[in-house]
Amino acid sequence: MASDSSLKNLAGMTPGELRTHLSSAGIEEDYGTKLLYWIYKRSLKRFDDIDNIPKSVIAKLKDHFSPGLFGPMSSVVSDDGSVKYLFRNPAGLLYESVYIPDGRRHTLCVSVQSGCRMGCSFCATGDYGWHGNLAAAEIVNQVLSLPHNITHVVFMGMGEPCDNTDEVIKACNILTAEWGLAKGRTNITVSTVGIMSGLKRFLEETQCNITLSLHSPFPEERVEIIPAELLSPANELISVMKSFVIIRRRRFTVAYVMINGINDTDRHLDALKTLLSGSGIRVNLIPYHPLVDDTCTSSSHERMMYFKHILVTSGIGASVRRSRGSDVSAACGMLAALNRTTQTNNSNL
């Protein structure tokens, strides 16, 4: 029997990778199709659960592979039914996911990194610093290991997708592939502050929805909130999104966190209209969640509804996002693995 550390994790493998590893283990590649079903459709946890592969092959699988799923260390339930989960990967990196039930829609907000190095001013994750990238398998594990029937996945947890592009693209593909989790591509949304090279790859190499964090239509103001504006100005990112032919209900959105008196003036609204007019890009208006010792507050609901009204009547799709999970620091910009010291074992495996 091989030692645990030498076992290869099945979760996170593509069909090609699985065939290669089966072949090196002396196992017929044809078992790959059945294994993919067990990994991604049945969230395989124990080889002994497999009932359509011969016992002799199962024994070989145990010698070379591990199912590779692991559950969260702890969870906190919000009054509104959202649940924030804390994960720790085998390398010790901490990261969070947030489950958000809403009628028939069951969304999981996943992390792509432990922390983040983008340093956005309003974000607790940025304050937590950057501790490392997550592998595609660890991103997909957040969906596979939780006891929910997830219908939508948003890459809006900890970390910046454009700072871990290869693994996020691979995770998107596993989530949408027929051999993988077979989620509808329009049910997957990658949210980014936008780094041009990464954004182009998400546009070209996935069919997922894309949300660009904007927060101000003025470059000199946006850079104060999102330092990545210096590397890739939002107006250039939006030009690329505008020029990209949107096929089959793929949705492009800008996220606009509304801060009272800072970015919610009529001047901002006019510039936002000019920037997005005729683009087909929608606006998602989001309440601001103040951090500790923060003097900024969210725009009022009335002000947010006014922004929405003016945008919609100008021909720009807009919506106001309800705040979810803020009582357990699970809302937008609040994820910082803060309960990392309370390590109650809440694994679902």
Ligand code: SF4
């Ligand atoms: S908003 Fe996103 S990109 Fe900016 S620091 Fe937070 S996690 Fe990173």
